Every structure is written in C-alpha cells, then in structure tokens.
Amino acid sequence: MPRLLPCPPARARGVALAAACAVCFAATLTGCTTYRAQPLASHASLIDANALARVQIDPATMPLPELAAHRFDPANGFDIEDVAMLAVANNPDLRLARDDLGIAQAQAYSAGLLPDPQVAISSDYPGQLGLSRAFSYGLSMDVMALVTRSANLHSAEATVHKTDLGLLWQEWQVVAQARQLFVKARYQDAVLPLLAQQEELARMRHERTERAAQAHNVTADVVAGTLVSLQDARKQYADMQLAREQTRHDLNALLGLAPDVELPLVGPDALDALDTIAPTPDATVDAAMAALPARRPDLLALKAGYEAQEAKYRAAILNQFPSLSVGFVRARDTSEIYTSGFQISLSLPIFNRNRGNIAIEQATRTRLADEYQTRLNAAVADTAHLRANGAIIARQLADAEASLPPLQRSAERAHDAYTARSITLGQYTDAQSAALARAIDVATLRESLAEQRVGLQALLGSAIPDPASATTPPIANR
Known part of the structure; x- marks a missing residue:
C-alpha cells in the first residue's frame, strides 16, 4: 500500500509567491493605474457676481460662427451673443454631456485594445x-x-462621433434657450414701465371717481367700474413682475449663475425698431432646409449612431461562428x-x-433607421410651422405698428386737452390707456416674432441671423 505524502507547506508557499511575482511583474511591464480618491464637493459651484466679472471665454470653442466671431467682454454688459456664449461655456447640462463624450472616448479606447x-x-x-x-x-x-476587434472598434468610434454630434446639437439648443430668455427678459424690462403707467392711470381715475362719488357727482356703479379696471391693471403688473422673476431665475440656472446675480442685459429690446428682426428671405430658409441632413447635428448624430449599429450587427454576425x-x-x-x-x-x-443577438441588433438597426426618418420629417414640419407662424405674426405686427402712431398722437392731444380742462378724466385716461395698450401689443408681437426667429435658428442653425442682427451669417458646417 503506497504511503501518501502531504504537499510540503514551504513548497506551496513558494509556488504561490512565484505566481504572485509573475503577475506583479507583468502588471509592471504594462503599466498600472493607481487609485486616487475624488471626494464630492461640499458647497455649490455657481458663479457669483465677483467671479462673473472675471469670466473669460475663448470664441474658438463656440459651436456657431456668429458666436466664434463675437468678443466676450462682461465689462460692457451682456448682449444676446454674450448670453449665448456664457450658456455654452457654463451650462450644467452641457458639462454632463461633455462628461458623456469622455466616457464614449474611453469606451472607444477600450475597444481598440488588443485582448x-x-x-x-x-x-x-x-x-x-x-x-x-x-x-x-x-x-x-x-x-x-x-x-471582431475591427467591427467593435468601428462601432465605438462611430459612437464617439454620435456623442460628439449630440453634444453639438445640445449646444445649439442651449444657445436657443439662452437667446429666447434674453429676448423675453428684454421684453419684460421694456413692458413693465408701461404696465406701471397703466396701473397709475387706473389708480388716479379710481381715486378721483371715489371723491366724485363722495360729492354725489357720480353713481356707485361708475366707481365699481373704475375699481375693476384698477384691479386688472394691478394684476397685469404683478403677473409681469412674477414672469420677469421667473425669467431671471431660468436664465441664471441655464448659465450656471448664483441666484442673487442680476445679469446686466444690454442691446435691443422689444420696443426697438423692427429692422432688428427683419424677415429672412425664403430662399435662405429653403437652402437651409435642403442642406438639413448634412448640417443639423442631431440628424448627423443619428447617422453616426446608425453606422455604429451597422458595425454591431456585423460583429454579431461574426460571433455566430x-x-x-x-x-x-x-x-x-x-x-x-x-x-x-x-x-x-x-x-x-x-x-x-448567436442567433438571438443577431436578431436584436438587426431590429435595433431598423429602429434607428425609422428614428432618423421621423426626426427628418419632424424637422421639415416644424420649420414649415414656424415659417407660417412668423408670417402671421409679422402681418399682425405691421397692423399694430400702423395703428400705434395715431393712438399716441391722440394721447398727446388728450393730455393737452385735459390740462386745459377741455375733456373729462375718463376721456383722458381712456386715450392714454389705449396708446399704452397698443404699445404693449406691439412689444408683445415683436417679442413673439423674435422668439420665432430664435426657434428657426434652433432648427436651421446659423442660416438664420439673430433677432438682434440684420445680417445673415454663412451656414455653419462642423
């Protein structure tokens, strides 16, 4: 009967040590990444007023040519281009999107490594x-x-391209949001004084009507009517104050600014001349529409995603062997x-x-093709809708502007007549209120037309100029 001998402990430890040394030596040859802790921040990183004055932005990093040609200078206040540039540079969502791009690049690097x-x-x-x-x-x-390395690497590189284009499209959308908030804020800043005048006129009329009622010169129903007008005027003014506060909050959140920062906005407002938002020629819009599949980042990103899926489909077919x-x-x-x-x-x-994975990748490719077609169809439909809306608003604005000067002249005559005691208080306030209401209508229509222009910019890019620009910059190709 043979005698069994246990494994010598010293020999076992030697084998384990040799194996561990071999692993460490191989890791040393290939290079090791060491761990470093990265603790989370304990305070907010929003830009305050002092830091805002020191912000510097490189125009070369901007996603649109009109922004790349603009000089960013906080000392002169923030015009519509400055706000857009600050949004691209400091928007929190864009920071996360750039992190996603870094992840995609790391995944492409991983896909290219040999096993x-x-x-x-x-x-x-x-x-x-x-x-x-x-x-x-x-x-x-x-x-x-x-x-399968080649197919996997091609898929990862196409995914990086897709993520990069998706980031560019998101930058376009952030620029559009910043411009819309700028237009809205300038409109609200311009209209608030007009609403304050309306409220003052209503208050004066109500107070004087009350005194007249106390003297038994007017009836109670007249006083009630002036009170309703005063309450309406106060509500309109209060609603606009709330809207202005919301716009400022949204703008600060979009730009990554502290809540107490009051951004000094400069440039055209909603009451400036209409030539600042002159209509874009139909030929320009048509040319941008024709070039849409080759220039709009989200469509290009979907194309890149489709190419990545093609590579995944090929890799799945190779893996059936x-x-x-x-x-x-x-x-x-x-x-x-x-x-x-x-x-x-x-x-x-x-x-x-691998038949299951092949079926999955094939079905996914079909969905991506349908998604691309759906997005292209929506882009065409949305552009047509904005063009139609813009034409309607432009006609309404032309009518409102044509009727504003006569109402303003009538208000001036009513002021002179009321000073000379030739007309009643009601006639005076009616004339003033009519002119103010029409001025507010004009400002509202101009703001709507400017937002339509910004919407077209978001769909078509730099083919459409800013609402504050009378020139049309060249189409961007990035």
Whole structure:
C-alpha cells in the first residue's frame, strides 16, 4: 500500500509567491493605474457676481460662427451673443454631456485594445515516493476577439462621433434657450414701465371717481367700474413682475449663475425698431432646409449612431461562428517525461449560434433607421410651422405698428386737452390707456416674432441671423 505524502507547506508557499511575482511583474511591464480618491464637493459651484466679472471665454470653442466671431467682454454688459456664449461655456447640462463624450472616448479606447493572452499554470504533487512533480504551462489567445476587434472598434468610434454630434446639437439648443430668455427678459424690462403707467392711470381715475362719488357727482356703479379696471391693471403688473422673476431665475440656472446675480442685459429690446428682426428671405430658409441632413447635428448624430449599429450587427454576425482560442502547452508528468504541444478551445455552434443577438441588433438597426426618418420629417414640419407662424405674426405686427402712431398722437392731444380742462378724466385716461395698450401689443408681437426667429435658428442653425442682427451669417458646417 503506497504511503501518501502531504504537499510540503514551504513548497506551496513558494509556488504561490512565484505566481504572485509573475503577475506583479507583468502588471509592471504594462503599466498600472493607481487609485486616487475624488471626494464630492461640499458647497455649490455657481458663479457669483465677483467671479462673473472675471469670466473669460475663448470664441474658438463656440459651436456657431456668429458666436466664434463675437468678443466676450462682461465689462460692457451682456448682449444676446454674450448670453449665448456664457450658456455654452457654463451650462450644467452641457458639462454632463461633455462628461458623456469622455466616457464614449474611453469606451472607444477600450475597444481598440488588443485582448490579453491567457497564461495557465498547473502543478501536481504525487503522493507516492519515487515520482516527480508534474507541471503544465500554457499560453493561449482568444482568436475571435481579434476577428471582431475591427467591427467593435468601428462601432465605438462611430459612437464617439454620435456623442460628439449630440453634444453639438445640445449646444445649439442651449444657445436657443439662452437667446429666447434674453429676448423675453428684454421684453419684460421694456413692458413693465408701461404696465406701471397703466396701473397709475387706473389708480388716479379710481381715486378721483371715489371723491366724485363722495360729492354725489357720480353713481356707485361708475366707481365699481373704475375699481375693476384698477384691479386688472394691478394684476397685469404683478403677473409681469412674477414672469420677469421667473425669467431671471431660468436664465441664471441655464448659465450656471448664483441666484442673487442680476445679469446686466444690454442691446435691443422689444420696443426697438423692427429692422432688428427683419424677415429672412425664403430662399435662405429653403437652402437651409435642403442642406438639413448634412448640417443639423442631431440628424448627423443619428447617422453616426446608425453606422455604429451597422458595425454591431456585423460583429454579431461574426460571433455566430465558433468561438476559437488557440494556445501553446509545455508539460511534464510524474515520470519526468516532457511534452510540448498546442491546445484549441472551440465552441460547437449547435443550439445558440448567436442567433438571438443577431436578431436584436438587426431590429435595433431598423429602429434607428425609422428614428432618423421621423426626426427628418419632424424637422421639415416644424420649420414649415414656424415659417407660417412668423408670417402671421409679422402681418399682425405691421397692423399694430400702423395703428400705434395715431393712438399716441391722440394721447398727446388728450393730455393737452385735459390740462386745459377741455375733456373729462375718463376721456383722458381712456386715450392714454389705449396708446399704452397698443404699445404693449406691439412689444408683445415683436417679442413673439423674435422668439420665432430664435426657434428657426434652433432648427436651421446659423442660416438664420439673430433677432438682434440684420445680417445673415454663412451656414455653419462642423
């Protein structure tokens, strides 16, 4: 009966130590990344008023040519281009989108790395005297990882391109939001004084009507009517104050500013001349529409995503073939007989054959094609809708502007007549209120027309000039 001998502890520890040393040596050769903790911030990082004065923005990093040609200078206040540039540079959502781009780039880097070879080491210790230790050393490589590497790398690179274009499209949208909030804020700043005048006129009329009622010169229903007018005027003024506060809050949030920062906005407001928002020629819009699939970032991003999916589909087809791993083996048995050879690990494509993944990738490719077509159709429809709305608003604005000067002259005559005691208080306030109401209508229509222009910019890019510009910059191709 042979006597079994336990594995010597010292020898076992030596083998383990040798294996650990081999692993550490290999890691040293390839280079190691060390861990460094990155604690979360304990306070808000919003830009305050002092930091805002020191902000510098490189125009070369801007996504649209009109922004790249603009000089950012906070000392002169913030016009519509300055606000858009600050939004691109400091918007919190864009910061996250840029982080997503970094993740996609890291994934592309990972996809391009060659697979590591596999080392297999085994050692047997016989329990019978007279026999030697047996061992086996093997080195193998996953061949299928090399076969599918090209398709996987192409898919990852296309995904990076898609993410980059998606970031550009998001920058377009942030620019549009910043411009719309600028237009809205300037409109509210211009209309608030007019609403204050309306409220003052209503208050004066009500107070004097009350005194007249106390003197029994007017009836109570007249006083009630003036009170209703006063309450309406106060509500309109209060509503506009709330809207202005909301606009300022939204603008600060979009720009990553502290809540107490009051951004000094400069440039045209809603009461300036209409030539600041002159209509864009139909030919310009038509040309931008024709070039839409080749220039709008979201459509280009969907194209890149479709290319990435094509590569994934090809990789899935390649993976239907047997998984192959090839290696070299050197061994010795307990009789001290040395052998050298090779090993092949091969899966048998009998049941699975990667058919499920192929079906998934094919269906995903079909969905991406449909998504691209749907987005293109929506872009055409949205552009047509904004053009139609813009034409209607432009006609309404022309009518309102044509009727404003006569009402203003009538208000001036009413003022002179009331000073000369030739007309009643009601006639005077009616004339003044009519002129103010029409001025507010004109400002509201101009603000709506400017927002229509910004909406077209968001759809078509730099083919459409800013509401504060009378020139049309060239179409951007990035």
